[in-house]
Amino acid sequence: MNQFWVLLCAVVLWCADAILLPGAEVVINVVETATEAAVPCRVHLKDSAGEAVLSEALPSYRDHFVCPGTATLDLPAGEYTYEVERGPEYVAATGMFTVVDGAKNNVAITIARITDMAAxxxxxxxxxxxxxxxxxxxxxxxxxxxxxxxxxxxxxxxxxxxxxxxxxxxxxxxxxxxxxxxxxxxxxxxxxxxxxxxxxxxxxxxxxxxxxxxxxxxxxxxxxxxxxxxxxxxxxxxxxxxxxxxxxxxxxxxxxxxxxxxxxxxxxxxxxxxxxxxxxxxxxxxxxxxxxxxxxxxxxxxxxxxxxxxxxxxxxxxxxxxxxxxxxx
Structure with missing residues (x-):
């Protein structure tokens, strides 16, 4: 009987959390300006409170994660800011986007190479x-x-x-x-x-x-x-x-x-x-x-x-x- 009430409370709390924090799927796509191809990069993403947002599916470290050019996140509704980098041979891209509850949000970001030292x-x-x-x-x-x-x-x-x-x-x-x-x-x-x-x-x-x-x-x-x-x-x-x-x-x-x-x-x-x-x-x-x-x-x-x-x-x-x-x- 006690297990039943514990399970019921857990379900109620999960539903309440889902109601209080509505969210949506956000797909971040980063491409290189010259080639228009997806490019691996480092993403610094923050919510409206300035807290870092990380990805559980991608390598993360403190305030950032890296992705192969595409990252899919489930985020609560609200405003977010980002800074995308790929080493000093690229210009960092910064901006913001708003997550709308229940809608699929696509964020397109471009970064430009300024030099090619390997060449x-x-x-x-x-x-x-x-x-x-x-x-x-x-x-x-x-x-x-x-x-x-x-x-x-x-x-x-x-x-x-x-x-x-x-x-x-x-x-x-x-x-x-x-x-x-x-x-x-x-x-x-x-x-x-x-x-x-x-x-x-x-x-x-x-x-x-x-x-x-x-x-x-x-x-x-x-x-x-x-x-x-x-x-x-x-x-x-x-x-x-x-x-x-x-x-x-x-x-x-x-x-x-x-x-x-x-x-x-x-x-x-x-x-x-x-x-x-x-x-x-x-x-x-x-x-x-x-x-x-x-x-x-x-x-x-x-x-x-x-x-x-x-x-x-x-x-x-x-x-x-x-x-x-x-x-x-």
Whole structure:
């Protein structure tokens, strides 16, 4: 008897919710201006209250989702705003639409390409990718990326712990897009090391903040697991010991990583040095140590070119495939 009343209450609440929040099907179609063909993209959709609207059927992250050019959503009636992007080689499209209860709503959006860097030999990529492997191809298409090593293992987490490592780690799709399934990250005291071109995960699980030394895991004499490494946020001893040992191929200076809102104690737009001689983004200990490391390594002759990294987990436009030593065959 009690189960009957519980079920009845659930049905009543569901019906009340449907009555109070009427909605409709919304189909979003995004096409490229020049070709008029559907184009994968990233969609930032907000309701009238400014809350992000995500799709349960498509890859989502915080305030956005990506789609192959078409997305179907069931939305409550009301006004919505959108911003559609596809990396910096496209002009972002913004606008709004109104959902009418009970009617099918079609939203047509066009985005225009402003340049084609791949045609000139410049390949877009992102070197710090923490996303699900099953979503990576659509994510790369939506951001118009050609290169993306996927971080599948890092401190105390390993995607391959309970499953076999694929025989083919480098995957090519869509003609000129590549991703590698064995990138990793060792993020401990003194900065984070990103590893690429591996054939298996490094045994870093169980390592403490400072022991064992991270260079123990990146032995250049290990021909069976040869990799390139990039130091993200180089503000500790990791950089000072790694550069002379020849273990680093790139440095990611934390111009954005350490100058984020949590670290910045300055007015936005200020361009001059602070009273202690450091640039504005070095207002914290993290920033000061980063700047000191940067200038000291340059003064010693260790001229490692910086990696174009934006310090964010959703993939973005960065630099070339040469860092990962990938070649198209």
């Amino acid at each position: 000139a030999g410049w390949w877009s990529g992102e070197l710090h990718v923490h996303r699900d492997v099953q979503d990576i191809e659509l994510l790369m298409q939506a951001e118009d990326l050609h290169i993306a090593p996927v971080i599948t293992w890092w401190n105390n987490r390993n995607l391959w712990k309970d499953q076999a490592v694929p025989e083919q780690l480098l995957v090519r799709f869509d003609g000129s897009r590549f991703y590698h399934l064995m990138a990793g990250e060792d993020e401990r005291e003194g900065g984070a090391l990103l590893y690429f071109n591996l054939t298996r995960p490094l045994p870093i699980i169980g390592a403490t903040r400072e022991f064992p030394c991270r260079w123990r895991f990146s032995n250049p004499r290990d021909n069976t697991n040869r990799c390139g490494s990039i130091l993200k946020s180089p503000f500790g001893g990791t950089c000072r010991f790694g550069l002379p040992a020849g273990r680093l191929i790139r440095l990611v200076w934390p111009t954005i990583t350490c100058a984020a809102a949590a670290c910045m104690k300055m007015k936005l737009g200020a361009n001059r040095a602070t009273s202690n001689g450091f640039p504005p983004h070095a207002a914290t200990e993290c920033g000061r140590r980063s700047c000191t490391t940067k200038f000291s390594t340059a003064a010693c002759g260790f001229l490692r070119r910086p990696a174009a990294h934006r310090g964010c987990y959703p993939i973005r436009w960065a630099t070339t495939a040469s860092m990962c030593n990938w070649t198209a065959s």
